Amino acid sequence: MAGAVSALQAVLSAENAAVYGYGLAGALLSGGQLATAQQDWNDHRAACAELTAMITKRGAKPAPAAAAYRPPFPVNSAGAAMSLAAKLEEGVVAAYLGLVAVDDAALRSFGAQGMQTAAVRAAYWRGSTIAFPGMSPTVLRK
C-alpha cells in the first residue's frame, strides 16, 4: 500500500496548494466569480480534511501544508486570478490521476471522482474544456 499512501500524499499536497492559491485569487475576484472561488476554497479544505483522515487511517503521517506557495506567474488582476485557479485545478486533477493507477479499486474510483470534480472547476476557470484532463501530453500516443 506504499503506492497508495504516496499517491494520497500527492493529492493532499495539491489540495493544500489549491487552498492557499484560492486565498490569493479570491482577493482579486468579485461578484459571482468571488462566490465561486469561495465555494471552491471550501471544497478544497474539506478535501484536505478527508485526505488527512485517509492517510492517517493507513498508518502514515499526512504531509503538512507549506507555509506559502509561490504562484507560477504574478497574480495581480482578476484575469490572472482566474488563470491561477485553472492552473491549481489542473494540478489537482493530475494528482488524483495518480490515485487511479493504484491497485485498490475503491481508491481508483475515488481518484476518478476527484478528477471529475476538479476538471469541472478547471474548465470553469479556463473557459473551455480539454480532451485529456490530468494527462501529460507526453504519455498520449501520436
Place this chain on the structure above:
Amino acid sequence: MADTPVGPEGPDGFEGPVTAAGRAGLSRRRLLAAGTLAVPLAAVASCGAPNPLAGPPGPSPEVRTLRAAIAAEQALIARYRAALAAHPGLPGSVQTFLAQHEQHLSQLKSRLVVPPHVTPSPVASPSAPASAPPASASATQGSLATAERSAAAAQLGRLASATPSLAQLLASIAASEITHAVALGGGS
C-alpha cells in the same frame, strides 16, 4: 465474438467454438505473439493468475475493457454527428466536444495492440443511435449531456479491470465527458 485479437479461445472457453483445423492452424509463432501480449496484461490484472500451463489465455480483461470503451466512444460520436446533422444551429462548443471525442477514440484505438499474424478484425461497430435526436435543439443538447454523464459513469465501471495505464486514460476521458455535460447544461 470472432474478433479476439490474441488467440482463438482460452482454457476456460471464453470465446466461441474453435474447430480442430483452426486450432491446428495456430502457428507457434502466433502463439508466442499472443503470449507476449496477453500474459503481462493478465499478470497485472490479477496476481493469482490461472494455471499458466493451461494454454494461451483468451482476450484478457484488459482487451475486453478496451473494446467496450472503444464501442462506447464510437456510439457517442455517432450521437454527436446525428445531433449536428439534425440541428446545425447547435452552439459551436458541440463541434468542439465532438472533436475531443474523436481524440478519445484515437487514443483508445492506439492501445488496442493486435499481435502480428492475427487478422485484425474490426472492433464491433456501434449500432446506430437508438433513436433520432429530439426535435428541438435544446432537447438535443440535453440528451447529449445525459449521454456524456452515462458515458463517464460507464468509464468508472471499467477502471477495476484495466491496467493502471489504461485506467488513467479512461478516468481522464471520463473527466472530459463530465466537463462536456456541465457545459451542455446538464446540471450536476
